[in-house]
Amino acid sequence: MNGIFNILKPTGMTSHDVVYEIRKKFNIQKVGHTGTLDPNVAGVLPIAVGKATKLTQMLIDKDKSYRCMMTFGKQISTSDTYGEVMNISDKIHSISDFDKACKSFVGEIIQVPSMYSAIKVGGRRLYKIARKGEKIENIPKRKIVINSINIIKFTGKTAIFDVSCSKGTYIRTLVEDIAKKLDDIAYMNYLIRTKSGSFDIEDSVTLSDIDEKDLISMDDIYIDGIKNIILDEKQLYRFINGLDLNPQYIKNFEYSNKNIYKIYDEKNKLVSIANVQDNKIKNIAMLNN
Template sequence: MMNGVLNILKPTGMTSHDVVSSVRKILNTKKVGHAGTLDPNVSGVMVVCIGKGTKISEYLMNQDKEYICELILGQKTDTQDSYGKIIEKKEFNNINELTLLNVLEDFKGRQLQIPPAYSAVKLNGKKLYEYARQNISVEKEPKEINIKDINLIKYENNKVLMKVNCSKGTYMRTLCNDIGEKLGTLGYMGVLIRTETKGLHIENSVTLSEFKFLFDNNRLQECLIPIDKVYPLKKVNVHIDYYDRLKAGNEVYAEAYTIEDEEFYIYCNDELIGIGKKINNSLVKVEKMLI
């Protein structure tokens, strides 16, 4: 069984489910998942987990993301992106690069963001886009996000190109909408590319065609990233005598370690057992089994 993570370059037009299905078909295995969806109209880095790699998807989902994002000024759409209908227009002629830089600076840091109407966020058991499609107006609960960094790449005519590093759950469409409003005009998201997530960069990604070629030619090791490489943690070794106790989820003694980290990998006889939890400075147990 193959275990690890793929850095797939998802093209525009495919759903995240489409990508996972393609990988399953190529590998002829069902044990394939992903660590965070990308909308069909968004391209870029998509983390696909295989075998035991599916067990760390929840850890990878919580990591920061980096995007190259295009903001179109002067117009607003019902979906906050270029795939929606234009519902309002407003002048923006008095916006210069200095004004734009100052406004982008204001968006850095922790803040509350209201999810867009056309999103998969659930309210009372229904997704927000289900309410929107029925023209039902609902009060959306704001979510805390963190814009770690936001940099202007280019500003020309009514188009702004920027690089954004942000926390999980940040809606780039809404960010574009909010920046437009802060500038005294309107805005929606144009092109969006995810360039990085958890240290996986777009320049090291592979297309589905490249992945199939590598698999067909027994070169999967060139793109399959080991679990402990994509989610690096310190290693704690446990004596082989404790192997069965570890597998049963019991506390065991670590070998001559003073454990300071909250998370770490537990190894036994060079085999990765799982992600460990510290009980005290000498006792550990497996929090997430990887065997």
């Protein structure tokens, strides 16, 4: 088995729990997820199996989309519904003010991850540090991109919105930052990941319903910017045996802006996923051995 399962992860499971269930169900060891999805967050979690595990970094680097519900008036220790109430307020906001605040975050911004995020500081996960009652004063800031925020429903005290963003974005932090923009406090009620790269929630499958037929083959995996290369018999021999293969000697070669290529033989059989390094085509995941 080589390919990707588009899993609809339920709340209450870690990404590693899903990996374990896939290993057990299909009796396969080479299984990996394409980026951690918090246990309290449901939604799209692409799971790579077999040789597709070599593609996980390419899939992790893609944009994500979420549906989020936030509530004004309470500051929660964990920034979601699972912590303790720290502060309260009684402000009511207009949809125009909320929309203006949301739009101020669209584009490239600097974000400070939540203490309950999974990033590591000094080799330790922040959420593990937080659960022990410890604090980190200088959490590393990160540059992220918010592509869009679309309001679905707004009541003055609660809001449901869709957000499209770059990898590494923490939505619970975005929720609190939007509230700060309105001189208020808020927390995240729920979060669902609706899209991860090209994997959409509408095409996802639950662990209880999953079957081998749900595996997306290496040939069918879509990665934004990927280009196809067809090698003749002589070029294929050189490539498979690790010899230099220069792009300029390949018919109809077209450079990929993401430096990702699918390599096919003359019979249109997928042979490898590759990239170009030092003007040489290099194998990432060989599929014929």
